[in-house]
Each structure stands twice: as C-alpha cells, then as structure tokens.
Amino acid sequence: MARNTNPSELRAAILDEARECLIAEGYLSLSMRKIARAVGCTATSIYLYFQDKDDLLHALINEGMERLHNQLLGSLDGVQDPVQRCHKLCRSYLEFALENRQYYEVMFLLHPAHMKRYPKELYRRARRNLDLFADALAAVKGRPGSEEKEDLRSAHVIWAQIHGAVSLHHSQRLDVNIDVLGFMDAVVDNAVGHLLCKQDEAS
Amino acid sequence: MARNTNPSELRAAILDEARECLIAEGYLSLSMRKIARAVGCTATSIYLYFQDKDDLLHALINEGMERLHNQLLGSLDGVQDPVQRCHKLCRSYLEFALENRQYYEVMFLLHPAHMKRYPKELYRRARRNLDLFADALAAVKGRPGSEEKEDLRSAHVIWAQIHGAVSLHHSQRLDVNIDVLGFMDAVVDNAVGHLLCKQDEAS
DNA sequence: CCGTTAACTTTACACTGTTAACCGAAAAAT
DNA sequence: ATTTTTCGGTTAACAGTGTAAAGTTAACGG
Numbered sequence: 499m500a501r502n503t504n505p506s507e508l509r510a511a512i513l514d515e516a517r518e519c520l521i522a523e524g525y526l527s528l529s530m531r532k533i534a535r536a537v538g539c540t541a542t543s544i545y546l547y548f549q550d551k552d553d554l555l556h557a558l559i560n561e562g563m564e565r566l567h568n569q570l571l572g573s574l575d576g577v578q579d580p581v582q583r584c585h586k587l588c589r590s591y592l593e594f595a596l597e598n599r600q601y602y603e604v605m606f607l608l609h610p611a612h613m614k615r616y617p618k619e620l621y622r623r624a625r626r627n628l629d630l631f632a633d634a635l636a637a638v639k640g641r642p643g644s645e646e647k648e649d650l651r652s653a654h655v656i657w658a659q660i661h662g663a664v665s666l667h668h669s670q671r672l673d674v675n676i677d678v679l680g681f682m683d684a685v686v687d688n689a690v691g692h693l694l695c696k697q698d699e700a701s
Numbered sequence: 702m703a704r705n706t707n708p709s710e711l712r713a714a715i716l717d718e719a720r721e722c723l724i725a726e727g728y729l730s731l732s733m734r735k736i737a738r739a740v741g742c743t744a745t746s747i748y749l750y751f752q753d754k755d756d757l758l759h760a761l762i763n764e765g766m767e768r769l770h771n772q773l774l775g776s777l778d779g780v781q782d783p784v785q786r787c788h789k790l791c792r793s794y795l796e797f798a799l800e801n802r803q804y805y806e807v808m809f810l811l812h813p814a815h816m817k818r819y820p821k822e823l824y825r826r827a828r829r830n831l832d833l834f835a836d837a838l839a840a841v842k843g844r845p846g847s848e849e850k851e852d853l854r855s856a857h858v859i860w861a862q863i864h865g866a867v868s869l870h871h872s873q874r875l876d877v878n879i880d881v882l883g884f885m886d887a888v889v890d891n892a893v894g895h896l897l898c899k900q901d902e903a904s
Numbered sequence: 905c906c907g908t909t910a911a912c913t914t915t916a917c918a919c920t921g922t923t924a925a926c927c928g929a930a931a932a933a934t
Numbered sequence: 935a936t937t938t939t940t941c942g943g944t945t946a947a948c949a950g951t952g953t954a955a956a957g958t959t960a961a962c963g964g
Binding site: 524526606607608611612625628647650651654655657658659660661662665666670671672673675676680681684685688691692 | 810815828850857865868874879887895
Binding site: 499501502508539540542543546 | 910911912913914
C-alpha cells in the first residue's frame, strides 16, 4: 500500500471494511488477512491502528451499541404512557436484533472467552441501553428514585426474555413449527405483560 | 500408540478425554491435537472414529442432552400439581445450566455456524426435553391434546426466558449489582407466573 | 543533503482442522 | 507355512488463523 500522509485514512478504511465484512459474512469469517486484502494493505498494518483483533471488534461493537441506543431513543419519541414506553423499547430492541443480526451477535451473543474484556469506557456507554429499560420501568411504578435495584432486576428479566428469544432464533434452535413473528409477539407481550400483572397486584 | 485389537477402546478413550477437556477448559480450547496428546495417539487417529471435530462434539452434546433429560424427569418425581411440575422443570433446567456450564454452552450457546448441522436422530432425542415442557404446560390447562401449537409456543417462551437469563449470566453480561440467584428466582417466577396469570384470566 | 521519524511490509512462529500417502502388524487365504 | 489382504495408526503436508520482531522506504525537519 502506498504511503499515506493522513494517518487516519487507512484506519477508517480498515474499520469500514471490517464492518462490511462483519455484516456480509458474520464475525466468524472476520480475519485480519481478509480485511487487509480487501483494503489493500497487509494484515500486520492493521496493528498500527488497532491493538489487536479484539480492539477492532470492540470498535464495531461500540458502533452497534450506539446504533441501538439511537434506535431505542427514537422509539420513545412522543410516547408518554409509561407502559407504552416499555412496550416500545422492547419492540425496538427486538427489531434491532432481527434486522442487525451480525451486529447483535458480536454485541450480545459472542462468548466472552473469545474476546478480551470490553473496555470500561465503552461499557459505560453500552450500559445506557440497559438504563433506558430500567428508567422506563421505574416510570411505570410512578414512584421514581426508590427501588432502583428492583427496577434494574426487572430490566434484566425483560432483557433476558427478549435476548433469549432472539438468541434461540439466531442460533436456529426454535422449532420449525414455530411462527417466528408470532412467537416474538408472545415474547414481548409476556415481558411487558408481566409488568402489568405486578402493577395490577400493587394497585 | 500400540495396535489395538478391540476397535472401540481408543474411541472411548478419545471421547472420555474430550469430555474431560470440555468440562475443564471449555469447548474453545478443545483441539484435536490436544485431545490426541492426552490420550496418547495422534490427531489424525481421531478421524478413524469420528468423521470430524463436529461429530465428536455432537457426541458430547448428545451426552449432555441425555443428562439433562434424566435430570428433568427426576425433578418431576412424585410431583402431581401441574403448576408445580412446570416450576420443577424450570428450576431443574436452570440448575443444570448453572452446574454444567460447559455442557450447556455446547448444547445451547454454541453458534451453529461453528458447527455442521446437528444430526436428525440426535435432534429427535434432544427435542424430548422441550416436549417435557410443552406437556407440562398442556397439563396446566387441563384440556390435553387440543391447542398443541399454543403449548409449544408457550414452552418456547419459557425456554427463551430461562435460556436468556443463563446466557447473559454465562457470558458475564449481567450487571455486577445483580444478585445472580435472586435474579434467577425472579426469572423462574416470571416464566411460570406468566402461566398463572393467563390461567387466572381464563377462569 | 543528511538524519530522523514513522508508515508499511516481510518474515516468522505457534497454532488450528483436515486430507493423502504411508507403514507395519495381525488376520485370512492359498 | 508362506503369501496376501486388511486395517489400525502415523507422518507429512496444506491452507488457514492471530500476532511479534525486524526490515524497508518514503516523507519531513534541520
């Protein structure tokens, strides 16, 4: 590759190609040499701009987290009813998972032993997505502030429900007789419905 | 390795070593050469008894499925109440997942692109585990036989809930502030509670 | 014009799963 | 009893993988 005065140009090209390759073929076939070949440099050149393969992957994961965050925020636009907001968040998360399969996989499905620890600062940003759920749940109960811990747990329960469904779907473990979209509807209903149930109990 | 008259002896040794290695170090560090070294033969000898690495892994997955099946069946022993039976199944599944982490990972977490298709016959056996859930659900509703499809879907919803929780836990994506056991209790309660909710509605 | 800096490449290492060719001892056949 | 065949197991090799160390060469500062 020709010498490059602008030092960030190659870095951007690598990231672009990595993203494209990820989306097109999945993270399993993401190889340093393959990216390099497509970008027109050598595999070791990537190490000039990324500490290692994980570092490159972390950058992509972060991109995905930002996209998800924006999508979640967008889904709340103009929605006032607390329960409705929870519902919107769930559907939006689900939509993201189904429409950005490869992103979702590196973000939430990739086994951590495959990768070194996700950097603290990036984690903090990603964590905002979970907070969105927890906040929405707190709003449902009306009394904000208190019971933070319980809201966090409830957010995790909902997350686990949807993530589990997506995870089974992506890994093709759902029975063939299952209608995927109908199943996903049931999953969201169950995740949010559980709240309404508890809500009813409380009132 | 010395010549072996009994042809299945080496095969058993390989399988034993593979299982041990899986449990001790996880499927990521399962390598043909490593297994062979531990067993005292060469890597290519494994191909005399297993079609490829996936075939070997399938054998281990099947083992896990059988163990899970026995555990699930055992948990129902002497339990009559239909709702209780659902509860027992959930707790038993959860217990298996937490206590047999490495098995669970190859059984339910391993990305299918990592592996060739799970053989049909083995799948049929594994599928019995899901059927256990579906049957238990059907019993709750009282009217057995009808609504099979809905029971299957409900079983998947519950499965997704628990699997999601386990999956997030195993991949260390649960927030550090979450008490794992308490969280898992909430998850099971939610999964089964959802049934009771519906049950109440119906009556 | 020379010396330094730094962008990029070459080479190499230790791995991975897997195939093809080979070896040699046991079993079968003559 | 000697030859032939079978087959359990090994060796060598291929095409990959991520990555560290060393080498090259173009651009820039004095």
